[in-house]
Amino acid sequence: MYRRGGVFTGEGVIPYTGEGSTVTAGSAVCTQIGCAYTGNEAVAYAAKQCNVDVVAAYPITPQTIIVERFSDYVANGEVDTKFMYVESEHSAMSACVGASLAGARVFTSTASQGLALMHEVMYLASGLRTPIVMGVVNRALSAPINIHGDHSDMMGSRDCGWIQLFAENAQEAYDLTIQAFKIAEDPAVQLPVAVNLDGYTVSHATENMKSLTDEDVARFLPPRKPIFKVDPSTPISVGGMALPEYYYEIKRQQEEALRQSRHVVKRVGKEYGDLTGRRYGFMEAYAMEDAQAAVISLGSTCGTVRSVAKRLRAKGKKVGAIKLWMYRPFPAEELISAIKGLKALAVMDRAISFGAPYGALCSDISSSLQNTEVKLKVLNMIYGLGGRDIPPATVERVYRDVLQAARTGKVEERVMFLDVRE
Amino acid sequence: MVAPKDLPLQELYAPGHRLCAGCGPSISVRMALKAARGPTVVVNSTGCVEVSTTIFPYTAWRIPWVHALFENTPAVASGLEYAYEALEKRGARKGKVDIIALGGDGGTFDIGIQALSGMLERGHDIVYICYDNEAYMNTGIQRSGATPRGAATTTSPAGKVIPGKRGGKKDLAAICAGHGIKYTATASIGFFTDYIDKVRKAIEVDGPAVVHVLAPCPLGWRSSPADTIKLAKMAVQTGIFPIYEVVDGKYRMSLKPGKLLPVEEYFKLQGRFSHLLRPEFKEELEEINREIEGNYRRILGLAGEQVA
Ligand SMILES: Cc1ncc(C[n+]2csc(CCOP(=O)(O)OP(=O)(O)O)c2C)c(N)n1
Ligand code: SF4
Ligand SMILES: [Mg+2]
Numbered sequence: 001m002y003r004r005g006g007v008f009t010g011e012g013v014i015p016y017t018g019e020g021s022t023v024t025a026g027s028a029v030c031t032q033i034g035c036a037y038t039g040n041e042a043v044a045y046a047a048k049q050c051n052v053d054v055v056a057a058y059p060i061t062p063q064t065i066i067v068e069r070f071s072d073y074v075a076n077g078e079v080d081t082k083f084m085y086v087e088s089e090h091s092a093m094s095a096c097v098g099a100s101l102a103g104a105r106v107f108t109s110t111a112s113q114g115l116a117l118m119h120e121v122m123y124l125a126s127g128l129r130t131p132i133v134m135g136v137v138n139r140a141l142s143a144p145i146n147i148h149g150d151h152s153d154m155m156g157s158r159d160c161g162w163i164q165l166f167a168e169n170a171q172e173a174y175d176l177t178i179q180a181f182k183i184a185e186d187p188a189v190q191l192p193v194a195v196n197l198d199g200y201t202v203s204h205a206t207e208n209m210k211s212l213t214d215e216d217v218a219r220f221l222p223p224r225k226p227i228f229k230v231d232p233s234t235p236i237s238v239g240g241m242a243l244p245e246y247y248y249e250i251k252r253q254q255e256e257a258l259r260q261s262r263h264v265v266k267r268v269g270k271e272y273g274d275l276t277g278r279r280y281g282f283m284e285a286y287a288m289e290d291a292q293a294a295v296i297s298l299g300s301t302c303g304t305v306r307s308v309a310k311r312l313r314a315k316g317k318k319v320g321a322i323k324l325w326m327y328r329p330f331p332a333e334e335l336i337s338a339i340k341g342l343k344a345l346a347v348m349d350r351a352i353s354f355g356a357p358y359g360a361l362c363s364d365i366s367s368s369l370q371n372t373e374v375k376l377k378v379l380n381m382i383y384g385l386g387g388r389d390i391p392p393a394t395v396e397r398v399y400r401d402v403l404q405a406a407r408t409g410k411v412e413e414r415v416m417f418l419d420v421r422e
Numbered sequence: 423m424v425a426p427k428d429l430p431l432q433e434l435y436a437p438g439h440r441l442c443a444g445c446g447p448s449i450s451v452r453m454a455l456k457a458a459r460g461p462t463v464v465v466n467s468t469g470c471v472e473v474s475t476t477i478f479p480y481t482a483w484r485i486p487w488v489h490a491l492f493e494n495t496p497a498v499a500s501g502l503e504y505a506y507e508a509l510e511k512r513g514a515r516k517g518k519v520d521i522i523a524l525g526g527d528g529g530t531f532d533i534g535i536q537a538l539s540g541m542l543e544r545g546h547d548i549v550y551i552c553y554d555n556e557a558y559m560n561t562g563i564q565r566s567g568a569t570p571r572g573a574a575t576t577t578s579p580a581g582k583v584i585p586g587k588r589g590g591k592k593d594l595a596a597i598c599a600g601h602g603i604k605y606t607a608t609a610s611i612g613f614f615t616d617y618i619d620k621v622r623k624a625i626e627v628d629g630p631a632v633v634h635v636l637a638p639c640p641l642g643w644r645s646s647p648a649d650t651i652k653l654a655k656m657a658v659q660t661g662i663f664p665i666y667e668v669v670d671g672k673y674r675m676s677l678k679p680g681k682l683l684p685v686e687e688y689f690k691l692q693g694r695f696s697h698l699l700r701p702e703f704k705e706e707l708e709e710i711n712r713e714i715e716g717n718y719r720r721i722l723g724l725a726g727e728q729v730a
Contacts, residue, residue, distance in 0.1 A: 053508035056501060080511055082504040086497065087540030094494035094537070098465070098501025101488060103515070104508055106501075124490055223514070230486045230502065232461030232519055239489035240476025250478075 012266045012282035012326075012334045014273075016306070030275050032210040039202035042170040042209060043109065043135040043195065044069035046177035048079055049217040050133075053104035056084035056095035061147045062199040063111040063137035089114035093121035093132075100130035101238060103229035105181065109135035111199060115153040116141060119160070125192045126161030127254060128239055131184030131224070132192040134162075135177065138299065138350075139199040140386040148387020149199035151298065151350040154327075155360045161254060163193040163261055164328040166298040171209040173197045175278055176325070178217060182268045185224045189261045191254075196327075200387065201300040212276065220275060258329050265326055282331035284323040285338050287313055291320030293406040294339065295398055297348035298324050298361065301383075301390055305348070308395040319399055327361070332368035343406035344377040346398050350384045358415060377405040383418040394419055423615050424622075429456050439482035440474040444647025446637030446654060447471050447526070447553040449611050454522065454551055454633075455485070457621035462520045465499040467529035468492035470560045470639075471553065493533040496541035499523040499548045520549070520625050527554040527568035530634075531592050542601040542630045549624040550632045552594065555639035563642040567592045570662065572703075572710050573694045575642070580697035585706045590713060598632040599668040605631035606668040609676075612636075612654030613665060616676050620667065636663045644693025656688045661718035666725060673724040682718065685711055 037045060044066045047055070057067045073079045086092045089110050100106045110118060115136055125132055136154055140146040154164065163183060167173040173195060180193040197203055212220070230238055242250055266281055273279025286306050288294060295305045302323035309321040322338060324331075339345055349359025358366060362380035369378070381398055384390045398418070405411050434455040441448040447470055455462070463486045466472045472489045475482040490498040499521050509515040523541070525534055530552040541548060557575045558564040565578040571590045574580040578587035599606040605627040609617035617635055624631035638653045640646065645653055657663040660683045665676040686707070689695035698707045719729055 053512070054501065054504045056497075056504075080508070082508045084500060084504055084544070086500075087536060087543070090494060091497035091500075091537050091540055094490060094497035095501035095504070097490055098488070098498035099505035099508075100501070101498075102502045102505030102509070104505035106505075120491060121494065128490075223512075230463060230488055231506075231515065232463065232486060232517075235483070235485050235487075237476050237481035237483050237487040240478050240481060240487075241473045241489075242478040246478045 013338045014281040016286040030216045039170040039173045039197045040065035042174035046174045047107045050181050052107040054099035056092045057108045058089045058092045060111050060114040062203045066109040089117040093118040096132045101230040103226040105224045106132045111137040112139035112153045122160040129190040133180040134194045136194045136196045137203045146386040150385045155351040166196045168302045170207040179268045186264045198300040282326045286321040288320035292318040292343045293402040294320040295346045296322040340374045342376045344402045346379045346402040380415045434484045436482045444640045444650040450553045450637040454621045457618045465523045467495040467525035469526035495523045496537040500546045503546050523550045528558040528566045531567035552634045553637045559642045585703045603630045608634045610636040610654045659683045660685045660688045664721045675725045
């Protein structure tokens with residue numbers, strides 16, 4: 001039998017210690033309330049408990065329920081948030097930037113076409129260092145139009161300078177949303193954070209989870225203390241033109257802030273774990289200590305992958321699984337430390353990077369392995385586009401392929417498109 | 423109307439910016455800030471004013487100023503307004519902030535009209551000023567939805583067969599007033615006390631208000647920098663840019679209707695219209711003349727007045 005967690009201690013790599021993340025592992029010090037929420041409801045509830053000052057959002061399937069729930073909170077006087085019903089996602093993100101510059105705690109959410117429409121403004125949000133938190137309910141992009149889950153939307157925005165977190169289930173969507181504010185608003189970070197949850201699979205599935213009390217959230221997340229703000233008390237100019245002699249330095253500093261934010265993500269994940277017993281970091285490692293082959297994925301697929309890995313472990317196969325919570329900044333060193341003992345790794349990409357050698361996640365991992373001593377075979381699996389189901393049988397085949405690559409040292413096809421009619 | 427001697431000496435818009443000599447938009451900004459009543463924040467869309475007033479690390483703004491993008495200024499301003507309100511409710515800040523959103527004609531008539539419409543419809547307490555130099559000047563004089571018929575720009579050149587821009591100027595004031603807002607005005611920097619009064623009224627209105635101000639651009643209009651104010655006056659006097667207010671849906675002319683100056687006098691001073699004075703475009707000029715007069719009569723009619 002494999003050993004369960006506890007041994008592997010790579011930085012920010014959290015050993016898997018329970019059934020999903022929903023079971024309190026160890027030492028929760030706060031009261032938690034058992035409840036059942038969909039992913040969308042969990043995100044809306046977390047934002048409510050984070051006591052946001054301003055929400056500006058626009059409806060789009062499968063995210064709409066977040067805006068609807070929040071509208072209920074406003075209509076029932078349960079929050080004193082100012083909710084702006086904007087006329088587009090472009091304006092939603094723009095209003096968030098304005099509100100955040102004024103010093104407010106700001107939340108929005110979107111999906112798919114809405115995220116694509118925000119693209120221009122997302123660069124603005126990170127460039128102006130506004131700590132906005134956004135729930136992204138991952139959905140396919142047109143054309144053809146499709147309302148179901150995949151990661152095409154977020155992968156198109158992966159280089160916008162945002163911190164990007166991925167949730168496996170409603171519990172994680174809730175937990176990560178609360179942490180996101182603390183990460184974003186940290187004086188050393190001052191960057192926007194996107195919390196991703198898979199369309200339908202997470203957004204619409206009701207799951208048992210645990211929530212914190214309002215008081216504990218307030219203690220964990222005190223009111224925002226902006227380090228600068230657009231306010232008549234300080235006549236500053238924000239967003240002016242920077243010519244070649246300054247632009248590059250400003251962007252370099254922004255990149256450094258994003259890179260350094262990893263320390264804050266880790267610290268906040270630990271603090272949250274100390275409070276709730278659910279510890280977070282950059283990734284969760286399942287049975288990686290002696291694994292020879294593993295699968296890495298993002299979001300809801302991680303649950304399926306882990307359960308298949310468990311079954312294979314029970315049959316004596318030396319397999320592991322990695323769930324990446326933090327995709328940007330990309331935790332290259334920590335990931336390498338987690339996979340360096342492997343002979344082969346299968347990387348699950350739920351989006352196509354059209355014309356690129358690999359999917360986005362696989363490109364990031366492959367390039368991270370460059371100039372290291374780590375030699376392992378990398379297989380790229382594209383899957384689940386437009387809501388195509390990813391059943392355990394498919395994941396079993398992925399493990400079969402990655403185990404074969406581990407055994408033979410050979411990779412037949414670098415990129416495989418799973419479960420597609422060719 | 424405010425008398426020039428009563429205008430505040432304080433300059434919230436500092437000299438030393440890099441707009442062209444004789445730049446109408448620059449004058450429009452300086453004058454607008456003379457109307458400020460208290461703590462004020464400006465949100466400015468991409469365009470000549472933005473790029474030329476803040477080249478990092480310098481700024482010409484003595485009050486808080488934000489530039490976000492080309493087309494989202496009304497939305498960013500809306501966000502600021504909501505934030506001030508939310509923070510005040512929580513005791514995290516105190517005192518009213520006047521918010522001025524400032525955009526060029528391109529940022530207002532074209533790419534930003536959706537965001538502007540949203541801001542007006544939601545009823546934010548924001549003053550929107552469109553400084554109209556009748557083209558995208560920052561990118562090198564391309565036509566916009568505010569470029570008047572016949573004007574030559576780099577994307578509506580006066581060719582052998584097509585005499586400059588086809589189609590006229592959108593009726594921005596009607597579009598804005600159509601949102602049911604309390605105050606909309608057109609103005610010209612040529613009648614600057616009237617303009618400053620209008621900005622002040624717009625600030626005092628509770629809810630959204632729009633001031634559309636004509637601001638000649640010597641570079642794009644191919645006119646003398648010395649003629650900027652003269653042209654701004656003539657545009658009103660020829661009837662090509664009537665100035666009026668729409669208060670709670672009611673139109674009111676800002677000047678007593680008089681005899682209109684011939685539009686040729688206005689065109690003569692500007693290279694962008696010079697082709698229209700050539701014999702082969704005589705019919706086009708006549709057509710333009712008819713349009714100007716027709717539009718002027720229409721506005722007078724809305725204000726319940728007659729041509730003198
Ligand atoms: C989305 C987007 N499209 C195009 C541009 C390029 N651009 C910058 S300013 C400008 C024209 C501005 O015109 P206007 O609003 O009339 O202001 P002016 O330059 O005349 O002061 C354009 C086209 C941009 N910055 N953003
Ligand atoms: S191009 Fe025109 S609008 Fe722009 S700075 Fe020069 S004069 Fe002003
Ligand atoms: Mg212009």
